[in-house]
Amino acid sequence: MEAGGVPAPAVAAAAKNSWPEVVGLSSEEAKKKIVEDKPEANVQVVPADSFVTMDYNTDRVRVFVDSTDKVTKAPRIG
Template sequence: MSDDERKSWPEYVGKDANEVEQKLQAEGYNTQVLPQGSPTTRDYRLDRVRLFVDGNNKVVQTPING
C-alpha cells in the first residue's frame, strides 16, 4: 500500500468506538482503542488504525491508518 492509499475516516468522529472498531476490523485493519491524549509509538503501519476516545467511549479525532 502506498502513501496515496492512506485512508482516513472523518465520518467516525463522535461515533461509539466499539462500533467503529468492528467496522474497521471487518475491513482488515488492526485497531487500538486509546484514551484521548495517550502517548503512542511512532512506528508506521498501514494495517493499524488507532481510535482515540473520550470518557464516553466516543471517537474524538479522525481515525487514520498508519
C-alpha cells in the same frame, strides 16, 4: 486502464486511509465501520490523551476516544 480500454476496478483508487465519519461514535461502532472498509485492520482503541509510538504501520488504525468512549478525531491508517 486494462487491455481493450476497459477501466480497471475502482477498488484500489477507493481504498480508505481515514474515517472522519466515525467521529462522535462509540469505539465499538467505529471499529465495526473500519473493519467493514479494511478487514485486515488491527484496530486499537486508545484514550485521547495517551502517548503512542510514532512508527507507521499500514495495518494499524488507532481510534482515539474520550472518557465517554466517543471517538475524538478521525482514525487513520498508521
